[in-house]
Amino acid sequence: MKSIEIFSEYYKYFLRGTRATVVISLITVIFGSILGCILALMRLSKNKPANTFARMYIAVIRGTPLLVQLYIVFFQLDFISYPKMTLLGLDLERTLPCIIALSINSSAYVAELVRAGIQAVDIGQSEAARSIGMSEAQTMWNVVLPQAIKNILPAIGNEFITMIKETSVIQYLGVADLMYNNGIVITSTYNPLPSYYITATIYLLLNLVMGRGVTLFERRLQKNER
Numbered sequence: 413m414k415s416i417e418i419f420s421e422y423y424k425y426f427l428r429g430t431r432a433t434v435v436i437s438l439i440t441v442i443f444g445s446i447l448g449c450i451l452a453l454m455r456l457s458k459n460k461p462a463n464t465f466a467r468m469y470i471a472v473i474r475g476t477p478l479l480v481q482l483y484i485v486f487f488q489l490d491f492i493s494y495p496k497m498t499l500l501g502l503d504l505e506r507t508l509p510c511i512i513a514l515s516i517n518s519s520a521y522v523a524e525l526v527r528a529g530i531q532a533v534d535i536g537q538s539e540a541a542r543s544i545g546m547s548e549a550q551t552m553w554n555v556v557l558p559q560a561i562k563n564i565l566p567a568i569g570n571e572f573i574t575m576i577k578e579t580s581v582i583q584y585l586g587v588a589d590l591m592y593n594n595g596i597v598i599t600s601t602y603n604p605l606p607s608y609y610i611t612a613t614i615y616l617l618l619n620l621v622m623g624r625g626v627t628l629f630e631r632r633l634q635k636n637e638r
Contacts, residue, residue, distance in 0.1 A: 448522025
């Protein structure tokens with residue numbers, strides 16, 4: 413069977429998998445960004461234990477494969493009773509451990525983006541804020557972080573694009589993402605290559621659309637700064 417014939421017959425599987433991939437990627441980047449911001453602040457903190465923990469966390473997560481992290485989280489947290497229900501078409505019992513693992517992985521990369529964004533803010537602004545009586549925490553929250561986040565938002569968008577591809581590993585835990593549904597179609601047709609062509613095309617289109625969105629967002633930010 414040709415790719416067009418397979419897609420016309422099994423398009424529901426590919427669409428279902430695409431929706432799951434996008435939803436999981438979006439949730440992962442949101443939680444990863446929140447945790448990444450916390451880690452970045454710990455990384456820049458003068459508190460030695462917090463700084464050391466953040467350094468070790470980032471080094472370990474960035475230095476080990478995502479698939480290994482996925483299995484470790486899945487088996488390490490097997491004592492947790494996840495809800496046996498579906499949300500947005502996702503089986504939460506299988507999906508939640510994957511979201512936790514992916515968020516942990518994403519947070520390590522986001523933390524370095526946030527740290528770089530904070531350090532890129534002119535130190536003179538922090539000094540000016542402190543000179544008018546702001547505390548260190550107030551300066552960070554009201555002056556530095558808003559500018560840093562504005563600068564790194566395009567990079568966060570790129571992290572979302574990367575995560576769309578990274579989620580392909582969750583098929584091994586039985587989560588019905590795009591690759592998992594691709595496997596169902598292959599099993600039904602006994603013709604793997606056309607299915608992989610379709611799946612590769614979907615991933616490519618998703619990333620092209622998201623990449624275009626990030627580019628337009630960057631241009632809009634640049635116009636607002638003028």
